[in-house]
Amino acid sequence: MNADENHVRVRPDLKWQRAEWGTNDVWIAKDPFANEYFYLSHRERSLLMLADGKRSLSEITQRCKTLYAPEDVSPESLVDFFAEALRSGLLIASESVGDKDERGLAYEKHGSTHHATPAASSPRRWWHQLLAIRLPGVSVDRQIDRLMPLVRTILSLPVRLAAVIFTFIMALASMMYFDQIAKHLDTVTHQPVTDWGVPLIAVIFVLKVLHEIAHAVTCKWFGAECRQIGVMLLFGMPVLYCDVSDAWLLKQRWKRIMVSSAGMMAELFVAAVAMLMWLLLGDSLLRDLCVTVMFVGSVSTVVFNGNPLLRYDGYYILADWVGVPNLARQASVSVQTWLRRMIWNDALSDARVESASRFGSRISPVRLRMYWTASLLYRGLVYATLGMWVYRKADQVELGAIIAISLLLVLMLGVVPWLRVVLSPPPSRRRNRSELLRRPPAIGAIAALVIATLLWTPLPHQIKAPMTIRVAESQPIVATTAGRIVDGIPEGSVVKQGDIIAKLTNPDLMLTIAEDQTKLNALQTELASLQSVRPATRQILDRIAVVSESIEANQHQLQLLVSQASQLEIVAPAPGVVFPAVHRVQNVGHARELRTWDRTPLTMRNRGAWIEAGTRLGTLGTAGQYDAIALVRQQDLRYVREGQSVSLMLNHVSPGAFRGKVVEVASSSTDGIPDELVSKRMVMPVGRGNGPSDAYYQVRVRLHPSNQPLAMRSTGYAKIDVPWTSLWNRWSTTLRDAF
Ligand SMILES: [Zn+2]
Structure with missing residues (x-):
């Protein structure tokens, strides 16, 4: 040296x-x-x-x-x-x-006391920067300086006291109205995001800016400097931060605690104002926003910012309160020491322990370890929830495996250095050769164990399949006689059995019936007069036979025509709802004399149009009962079983609004792929693919009854919740299919 x-x-x-x-x-x-x-x-x-x-x-x-x-x-x-x-x-x-x-x-x-750790100076900690990227902020010191005289005038002692009392009263009021608030929040969160998303983001942004300004103003109030306010990317999500690190130079403890808690206090006050407005307002978007502000400003603030187990405001308040500036590190070292004593019968080197606890803290090691465990569990829960959310999103676009591995790598980067402190042998044994030789196999074994755990841990899995909407248990409404449509009920009408769905007229048919009737009448008159002739000659008897035969044929013909004519009135064979038929776009140039129908036959615009015999006018189905026909690829089919729950993703419908259950899984692949899926390029038509993996199997999903109307043949994706599957399971079969 x-x-x-x-x-x-x-x-x-x-x-x-x-x-x-x-x-x-x-x-x-x-x-x-x-x-x-x-x-x-x-x-x-x-x-x-x-x-x-x-x-x-x-x-x-x-x-x-x-x-x-x-x-x-x-x-x-x-x-x-x-x-x-x-x-x-x-x-x-x-x-x-x-x-x-x-x-x-x-x-x-x-470094910064608030919402951020200082820019890591050690290259070993680069991944912390990935999780929390701090963008350069704006220096607000001068603006806050200019603001201070005004703030000091407004926030006089009586005003501060009144604000505290007001917040307290509103907190009590919110407990009294707890049930109504919870119910209102529930309805607000179930509204489509498009209705209130933008005002909500604006309101939350203002709330968080107020939070940071409150930190800055309090810091200034006590005479310390506020460096800057800026944006930080925490797990990719933009979060505001306020650098009030100078507050640590404040001599009195209570002042530092005030600086740390000012943000939450400001949010609670805004939540109290929102509570008052909520009580006074009638039903409106503003009232919806008020209830959201109340939630964000109170519950979520206290749970996230106020929680001492995460490294936000609450942590610094607690650290100040117990007088341990490096509480998290001291707790961590305390646990490492404890583990080392158990594994190696050896404590950490003196310097480490001393440096972690040299301020003579009053906190006992047991409490430190309790804090560490609680904090680990809580952070684990938060990260696991976040990670699972990211994983599920990624899995829908087939990136689940990559995300799972990346998340695990990040986790290992955090855990391995910590474990190394615990697991490295003490210096006295480090010189022992056999001990050293045993280490690489041990590390290899641990790595293998970690990889194996990763590969064999079942992860949630969803199968995404293109689908189209059908009416559940339907029967077709068909025009059996051709005619001009003169009347019809609107699509979507509810009908009883025997109700008229549509009326057609066919003048030609009516004319033929009239002519045939006249002819029949004439024949019957002739027959009557022939029968009245006495004595009946052989000639007359022959004639009677011919006429009778003719009458019979005519009657038969007439019956047929009349029954055809009766079918010009199309009635409902059973109770149900009339769903529109397939859209058809007619080339108008071809319709010269007969006006043919366009789009769906029952719409008003088609009144007077000619309907050919055999045309489907619509579908009779049960109200609110739909099926989704999903097309599942062969390699995914083995996961799909009857009874699995499904959620639908449809355009213009908030996800999760329609859910259902698998009721039928086809045993052989389908040739009839619905046109709407082919035309929207959601599915490749059969035969154009390049292998058996392109085969599709129909899976019928019965949707739970819903009040929201659904258009027939509207397309989207069905997400089928299949049993949790390990990555190994999924990859091995994919590889087997590929070769
Ligand atoms: Zn804060």
Whole structure:
């Protein structure tokens, strides 16, 4: 180690500030250049001050030994302390000093106190930046300065008290109206997003801006500086942040707690105002917004911002309250120490433990471990929910596997360094060769175990299949006699059995009937007169036979025509709803004399149009009962069973509005692919594909009855919830199909 020859000194540009921390006072060193904060005890500061540039590290260590009794400070911890001080930039030297062993920074670098960790300085922590990317913000210090006289005038003590009392009363009121609020929230959230999405986002944005301004103003109020307000991408979602890191230089603890809680207090106050408006307003969009603001400003704020288990406002309030500035790190080190003692019968190196807990905190190790466990479980829940949501979205576009692996990699990047601290053998055993040789196989085994777990863990799986809507249990309404349509009921009408659905006229048919009737009448008159002739000659008898035969033939013919004519009136064979027939677009140029129908036969525009015999006028089905015909590809079919639940994705309909159950799974592939799916290019017509994997199987989904009308043959996608499947299962079959 050539460190001994180097002269070191404390960085002269550090700003020092004494502050209250729990029962102790600490020194806070601010690095104005990197905007980082370091926490030191009195003794540590006096140790650092020994580095005046005239002494080398070994001389300083010697001097410490004479200053402090050996039982107070061990030589190893002194070396560690100075090495860390050099690495973190508190000390500077002409040459780089210190062996780069893989120990974490001894100091909690407390950058921004709010909503963000400081830009990570260590390259090992680059993935933190992926999860929380901080975009450059705007400096608002001068604007806030200008605002302060006004704020101080408005927020006089009586006003502040009144606001607190008002918020409290409204909180009580919200408990009294709890049921109504919950019901209203439920209806609001079930409205289509298009109706209220934009005002909602605007309102939440304003609320969050107020939150940040409240932090900034409070910080300024107590005399500290607010650096900037900006946007941060947290898991890709834009979140506002306010850099009030200077608040850590505030001496009194209660002031720092006030700065941390100001954002939540502002939101609670806005929620109280929204509550008052909610009580006064009648049903309107504004009232819907009020109930949403109440929810976002109270419940979600307290759960996310106020939760000390996440690293938001609540965490800093708690850390300040118990007087442990690096609570999260101290809890983590406490758990690592505990685990190491169990695994290696060895504690962590003194320096680590000392650096984590050197402020004489009043928190017991048991409580630290409890905090760590609760925080881990809660964060795990939040991340798992978020991860599952992302995974499901990605799985719909066949990217589920990639996302699952990426999420797991990110998780491992966070977990592995932490575990390495726990699992690395203590220095006394590190020299043991057999111990060292055993490590690579052990690491390999752990890696294999992790990969295997990943591959064999069942993950939720949905199959997405193109589908088209049909009327459940329907029968066709067909015109059996040709005619001009003169009357009809509107499509969608509810009919009883025997109700007239449409009336056609056919003048030719009527004319033929009239002519035939006349002919029949004439024949019957002739027959009567022939029968009255006495005596009947042979000639007359012959004639009677001919006429009788003719009458019979005519009567038969007439009956046929009359029955045809009666079918010009089309009646409902059963009760139900009249659904429109298939749309047809007629080339008008071809219709010269007979006006033919266009689109669907029953629409008003087709009155007077000619309907050929055998034309389908519509479908008679049960109201609100629809089937979806989904086309499932062969490789997905093995997951689909009767009884699985399905949700539909249709254009202009909010997802999840229509749900159903699989009632029938075809046993052989289908040739008849509905035209609407082919014409919209949702399905390739059979025969044009290049293999058996292009075969489609019809799956019939019975939709749950719904009041919302659905158009026949409207298309979309059915998402079938199939049993959870592991990635291994899915990949292995895909590979088997491919080769
Ligand atoms: Zn906040």
